[in-house]
Amino acid sequence: MSGENSLPTPAAQGNVSFVLKKVHETVFEDRPLAPLRPGEVRVNVRQTGLCGSDCHYREHGRIGDFVLTAPMVLGHESAGVITEVGPGVENRAVGDRVALEPGVPCLSCPLCLRGDYNHCVKLVFAATPPYDGTLATYYTLNAAFAHKIPDHMSMEAASLMEPLSVGVHAAVSRGQVRAMQNVLVMGAGPIGLMIGAVARAFGARRVVLCDLVDEKLQFAESFCATSTFKPSAPQPGESDADCAARNARALVAQVGGDVAQNDGFDLVLDATGAQSCILLAAWAARCRGRIVLVGMGRADVLVSVTRVIVRELEVTGSFRYGSGDYDISIALTAAGQIDVTRLVTHRYLFADAEKAFDAVTRGRGDDGRTCIKVQICQGAAPGL
DSSP: OOOSSSSSOOOOOEEEEEEEETTTTEEEOOOOOOOOOOTTTEEEEEEEEOOOOHHHHHHHSTTTTEEESSEEOOOOOEEEEEEEEOTOOOOOTTTTTTEEEEEEEOOHHHHHHHHGGGGTOOEETTBBBTTSSSSSSSEEEEGGGEOOOOTTSSSHHTTTHHHHHHHIIIIIIIIOOTOOOEEEEEEOOOOHHHHHHHHHHTTTTTTEEOOOOOHHHHHHHHHHHEEEEEEEEOTTTTTHHHHHHHHHHHHHHOOOHHHHHHTTTTEESSSSSOOHHHHHHHHHHHEEEEEEEEEOOOOOOOOOOOHHHHTTTTEEEEOOOOHHHHHHHHHHHHTTTGGGGGGGEEEEEEHHHHHHHHHOOOOTTTTTTTTSSSEEEEEOOOOO
């Protein structure tokens, strides 16, 4: 069994939690434990990956309409061990090793009942105001969202089921990726890499990763990409749209083969939210190709509407994850089809959470290396 942390970690004390009090101010607090409600389990959190949204709240106190108005525990990419089960829980037990799906819906509205629970208006999502996150000794959630993992899966890998499920939802649920397709992914950060890895696992013929950072592109080629592309900056007097069209032509010519014959990719997924990438996506997709928008940038960006209409492109969004996505992620990882832990570039103890957040915010660790995925290792609860 691979139950240990990725770093030797002192045993947990109390319910110590990493709390964002206000912008740029975080503290450790020992918080009381509430009694479990029917259907809930309590989990000793052992590994937590840091996401850009965690750091964004720390730096700015808000993401869109979600605004920090009271102290909030950070973190939402976690795995751990169940220490207590509430009334009515029959399919989970103390000692179960689980990956946490950090968005629990109401389970009774029309959206939930038809399987679209990621759109539930009553969704309780960890570390999204006003709800506390998972960077604490214990986290409580509905048992159905504590996904059991195989004995051979490490806690670090299990914590990465959250971003991998984002990739599964984008590539499979929304992108409808199929074998032998040509896929372009904009952005070689953690989500873009996960999307690319899922596309490869589902049999894509080509998976091209696009980014501006050479170090990320080099890693992408070793992880999931059949090739990479680095767009060039706008030329003097060149519009964003014209720059996108020029880069798309260069990309299609560079890849060649049936991408060039079809004048574009079957499936393009944007994991950046950047206007330049969304424009490039429209110019890089083949006629009647599909574009999936995953990354969140500015609320409003320029889109090549004429290009979408004339090429009959399908454009859709992808938000978090939904029914079955965690199951697919765990299966892909357990079978060795995706080695998610290769994304981890930096690891910190829970006591050094501040340093971990600093590394993600600046994009580099103290060692000077580019951060891809940063992990925080939390201690075992008494008796585990």
